Amino acid sequence: METYLQSRITDALLKVGVEQDNLPEIKIETPRVASHGDAATNVAMTLASVLRKNPRQIAQDIIDNLELDSQKITAAEIAGPGFINFRYSENYLYEQLHSLLESGDKYGETEDFKGLRVLVEFVSANPTGPLTVGHGRNAVLGDTVARLLEWSGADVDREYYFNNAGRQMRVLGQSVQARYHQLFGEKTELPDGGYEGEYIQDIAKQLADEYGESLLQEAGEEVFRQKAERAIFEEIGRTLERMNIKMDSFFNEHTLYEDGSIDRTVQAIREKGYAYDKDGAVWFKTTEFGKDQDTVLIKSSGEPTYRLPDIAYHVHKLERGYDLCLDVFGADHIDTYPDVKKGVEVLGYDASKIDVLVYQFVTLVKDGKPFKMSTRKANFVTLDELMDEVGEDVTRFFFLMRSPNTHLEFDISTAKEAGEKNPVFYLQYAHARIQSILRKVKEVSNDAWQMPAKEELNLLQHETEKALIKKLLAFPGAITAAAVSREPHKLITYLNELASAFTSFYHDCRILGESTGLMVARASLAHATATVLANGLTILGIEAPDRM
RNA sequence: GCGCCCGUAGCUCAACCGGAUAGAGCAAUUGCCUUCUAAGCAAUAGGUUUCAGGUUCGAGUCCUGACGGGCGUACCA
Numbered sequence: 001m002e003t004y005l006q007s008r009i010t011d012a013l014l015k016v017g018v019e020q021d022n023l024p025e026i027k028i029e030t031p032r033v034a035s036h037g038d039a040a041t042n043v044a045m046t047l048a049s050v051l052r053k054n055p056r057q058i059a060q061d062i063i064d065n066l067e068l069d070s071q072k073i074t075a076a077e078i079a080g081p082g083f084i085n086f087r088y089s090e091n092y093l094y095e096q097l098h099s100l101l102e103s104g105d106k107y108g109e110t111e112d113f114k115g116l117r118v119l120v121e122f123v124s125a126n127p128t129g130p131l132t133v134g135h136g137r138n139a140v141l142g143d144t145v146a147r148l149l150e151w152s153g154a155d156v157d158r159e160y161y162f163n164n165a166g167r168q169m170r171v172l173g174q175s176v177q178a179r180y181h182q183l184f185g186e187k188t189e190l191p192d193g194g195y196e197g198e199y200i201q202d203i204a205k206q207l208a209d210e211y212g213e214s215l216l217q218e219a220g221e222e223v224f225r226q227k228a229e230r231a232i233f234e235e236i237g238r239t240l241e242r243m244n245i246k247m248d249s250f251f252n253e254h255t256l257y258e259d260g261s262i263d264r265t266v267q268a269i270r271e272k273g274y275a276y277d278k279d280g281a282v283w284f285k286t287t288e289f290g291k292d293q294d295t296v297l298i299k300s301s302g303e304p305t306y307r308l309p310d311i312a313y314h315v316h317k318l319e320r321g322y323d324l325c326l327d328v329f330g331a332d333h334i335d336t337y338p339d340v341k342k343g344v345e346v347l348g349y350d351a352s353k354i355d356v357l358v359y360q361f362v363t364l365v366k367d368g369k370p371f372k373m374s375t376r377k378a379n380f381v382t383l384d385e386l387m388d389e390v391g392e393d394v395t396r397f398f399f400l401m402r403s404p405n406t407h408l409e410f411d412i413s414t415a416k417e418a419g420e421k422n423p424v425f426y427l428q429y430a431h432a433r434i435q436s437i438l439r440k441v442k443e444v445s446n447d448a449w450q451m452p453a454k455e456e457l458n459l460l461q462h463e464t465e466k467a468l469i470k471k472l473l474a475f476p477g478a479i480t481a482a483a484v485s486r487e488p489h490k491l492i493t494y495l496n497e498l499a500s501a502f503t504s505f506y507h508d509c510r511i512l513g514e515s516t517g518l519m520v521a522r523a524s525l526a527h528a529t530a531t532v533l534a535n536g537l538t539i540l541g542i543e544a545p546d547r548m
Numbered sequence: 549g550c551g552c553c554c555g556u557a558g559c560u561c562a563a564c565c566g567g568a569u570a571g572a573g574c575a576a577u578u579g580c581c582u583u584c585u586a587a588g589c590a591a592u593a594g595g596u597u598u599c600a601g602g603u604u605c606g607a608g609u610c611c612u613g614a615c616g617g618g619c620g621u622a623c624c625a
Contacts, residue, residue, distance in 0.1 A: 029564065032571085042567060048605065055605070080568045081605065126625075168625070281623050292550065292621075299623040306625050331619050334552060360553065360618075368559085402561065405553060407618065409560060414574075421574060422587080429587050437584045481564060493562060496572070503588065512584045526584095548587070 002028045004072065005039060005086065012065040013043070016058075022050065030474070037075070037085030038470060044082040055082030093469045094457040100472060100528050101451060108475050108535045113154035113483070119317055120146045122328035123240070123247075124161040127232040128172050129197055131239050132380040134330060137362050137408060139383075140399040140541070141488065142328040143245045145357060147539045148483035148491070154324075158246070161313065163253040164229050166303070171195065173225025179204035180224065184213055197380075203231045239383050242392055244541040253309050261312040262304060265347065266297060269311075272346050289342045307336060311343035318349045326486070328357045357486050359404040366412045390415040393542045397424040400488045400540060423496070424542070427533060430499040432548040434530040437511055441523045444512060452524050459521040464505040468525060471501040475532050479539070488540065495536045502529045 006026045013023060024046050031040045044059035051058060059078045066076055075087040100107050122142025125135050146156045163169075175195040181188040183204055190196065207215060207227055215223060240247065256262050266282060269275040274285045280300035284307065287294050297308045317325045327337070334356075341351040364371045364381060387395050394415045401423065402408050414421050442448055460469065478494035481487075511522040534544040 029567085031568075032563080033569070036568070040568090045567080045605070083568070163625075166625085279623080283623095290551095296623045301623075303623085305623070331553065333620090333625085335620055336625090358553080365560095406561080407554075411560075411574095414560085417587095423573065425587050426573090429585080433585050433588085440584055477564085485565085489562080490564080493564095493572085500572090506584080507589055510584065548585075 001039070001072070001088075001092075005041070008066055008068055009041060009043060009062065011067065012062045013047075015065040016061045018047070018051075024050075031083075031085065034467065036079060036083070037077070038088045039086045040079075040083050042083055044078075044084060048082065058082065059084050088470070090458070090461075090466070093466060093473070094454055094460070096473050097457055097460075097469050097525070097528060098452075098454045100531070101524060104531060105535060105538075107531060108479050108539075109151050109153070110476050110480055111153040112480050113149055113152040116149075116154040116324060117322050118146075118149055118154045118156045118324045118326060119159055119320070119322045120149070120156060120326045120328065121159045121161055121251075121317075122146075123236075123245075124329075125236065126163050126168060127229045127236065128168055129195065129232060129380075130199055130235055131383040133362050133364060133383060133386055133410070134380075136243075136383045136386065136395065137359055137399045138328050138330065139240065139243060139245055140396050141357060141359055141404055142326075143243075144396075144400055144488040144540060145326065145328070145483070145486050147541065148479060148486075148488065151479050151539060152483040157248045157322075160247045160250045161253065162250065163309075165254055169225055169229070170221060172200075172228050173221030173223075175200050176203050176207070176224040176228045177218070177221045180207055180215060183208050184216060199232075199235075200228075203228050206231060235384075239387075242387060243383070243396065244392070251313070253313070256309050256312045256316065261316060262308060265308060265312040265315065265343075268347050269297070269343065274346050284339065284343070286339055286342070289338065291338075295339060307339050307343070310336065310340045311347070314340055314344050314354055315347055315349055318344070318353060323353060325354045326357060327354070328359070331358055331360050334358050357404060360407045362399075362408045362410055364410050364412060371412060386410075393428075394422065394424050396541050397492070401492055403487055403489050425548075427495050427499050427537060428543065428545055429548055430502055431530055431533045431537070431544045432546060433506070434502070434526045434533075435546040437526055438523060438530070440512055441519065445516070445519070449523055449527055452520055456517065457521050457524060459518050460525060462505075462509050464501070464508045465522070465525060468501045468505045468529065471498050472528055472532050475536070491536060491539060495533065498529065498532060498536075502526075 005028050009026050010023060014020065024043055026041060026043050028039050028041055031037055044062060045055045047053075047058050048055040056078055059082045063076050063078065063084060068076060070089065072089055072092045073086050074089045075085075077085050079085050103109075120142050123131070123135060123139045125131060131139070143158065146158055150156050171191055171193060172195055174191040178188045178190050178194065179201045207224070218224070266275065269284065274288070275297060276283055276285070281296050282298040283294045284297045285294055295307060296305050298304050314325060337356050337358075341354055344354065345351040364386075383395075390398075390412060398410055398415055399408070438449060460466065474494065475498075478491055482490040505525070509522060511519055511526060513519075514522065530544075537544040
């Protein structure tokens with residue numbers, strides 16, 4: 001419909017005398033106030049200064065030259081300072097509703113990103129401990145944006161990037177080793193900066209159960225590191241599964257060393273003249289890109305900083321042929337992103353294919369106060385603990401509810417309320433309620449719901465019915481908007497409006513007890529609403545229950 | 549100091565890359581269950597969009613400057 005209006009308006013503009021080269025971009029938007037119509041454009045106003053004419057006059061000229069199909073649009077009128085408002089015909093609504101019903105669980109899919117190969121890299125927590133609440137927002141955002149892109153036609157892979165070498169992991173191994181020795185009565189201290197979480201003791205205990213005392217002979221921490229890594233990855237895998245997240249691949253940073261990518265990357269940056277040696281370290285000339293200081297690529301110890309493998313990794317992604325590499329990470333990592341892009345660019349790759357979704361931090365709140373759920377000495381709350389406390393659906397929903405670039409206050413008191421206050425249930429309840437009605441319809445008519453003919457939908461004449469249809473038709477656009485801006489909360493806002501439009505309809509129009517024709521038409525409308533709710537919840541990774 | 553994000557109703561947040569009368573939920577007040585799920589609906593109240601300038605037909609949105617909060621600014625990841 002949008003493209004239809006755009007082409008009609010373009011034709012009218014040409015007739016009015018606007019030159020081909022001066023055609024403005026024609027924006028079609030949905031007015032905030034329903035009384036303003038179903039679609040509107042502001043072209044007349046944007047043209048006012050160019051044509052040096054009164055915008056309302058321009059609008060009138062455009063309307064006079066518009067050739068609209070009355071089967072689709074019934075009215076085009078001037079309003080306010082020069083908006084042109086359009087109204088959809090009933091026929092158009094019924095036609096669209098009918099095709100929605102035909103699409104069923106595919107309704108909402110578009111081809112906006114058709115053919116685009118996307119790699120979403122997210123979570124990417126190193127296996128040093130269980131996933132925390134902070135990782136939770138990352139995981140859910142990444143997965144949901146991936147789903148949004150998939151619904152928009154993109155070909156999406158999900159990847160988890162990790163590093164199982166380096167100092168952090170050695171300390172992890174040492175920590176487990178220390179706990180293991182303690183289990184057998186030895187007074188071994190945790191290493192400096194060791195991991196204090198209770199899970200370290202759990203892993204040590206597993207090892208004791210499995211191997212008895214035999215590991216006491218181990219001199220180094222390597223065995224413990226390996227065991228810890230495996231145990232932690234298993235737990236992370238279970239957590240992700242619980243959250244409805246399935247990775248396509250896990251990428252080990254180590255492979256970049258093995259295949260020589262790291263060395264080649266440094267070499268290439270040197271050759272381009274963007275790297276130099278100083279104080280035994282290798283530096284990246286980030287000052288040339290407007291930074292205050294140059295940054296270190298390889299420490300004087302010979303170990304690279306994370307920037308170098310990050311650059312090599314992104315080159316690797318691009319070489320795999322992705323058109324879009326989307327990284328999801330927290331606000332604390334934002335500073336590395338320009339360096340990586342510049343590095344990739346210096347190496348001759350198209351850095352514009354790399355995009356980043358940055359999210360702000362999460363604060364847990366309970367009864368109005370910052371809340372620490374964990375009694376463990378380690379200073380974090382795990383995702384599993386959170387899900388145990390409030391449930392999987394609520395967890396996903398709360399992480400998605402807000403715009404990624406504002407701080408998220410996760411109110412556990414609200415999340416735990418199974419009822420009125422909890423916004424997740426509003427959507428699920430609407431779905432369950434519709435299913436309940438449809439079950440009753442089936443009893444009455446002794447027949448399952450069937451696809452109605454288009455004409456049968458003509459009985460939907462009530463204002464709340466038409467408002468609901470219009471809301472349903474906005475679903476694909478809502479997905480696209482959320483996918484383009486990578487903001488899943490836009491979809492939630494839409495679904496809330498949809499559920500609200502449904503309850504207005506439910507309040508004003510009965511389904512059972514009406515004549516057969518009207519009952520069929522309304523049941524179809526309810527069915528369509530349930531379909532859209534279910535599709536929307538699927539994208540959010542949340543259940544759409546049939547009963548509550 | 550510098551960079552990024554944020555500042556909207558008592559609280560938590562929306563506002564479709566500059567549009568028409570700034571909207572939801574929670575909290576408050578009131579009304580609605582012998583008819584399809586009241587986990588709901590309807591209504592009332594709540595705002596100088598932190599402040600001061602600027603840009604233009606038009607600003608919560610863009611620019612400048614204050615003020616306030618978060619995160620960075622490592623030879624940590």
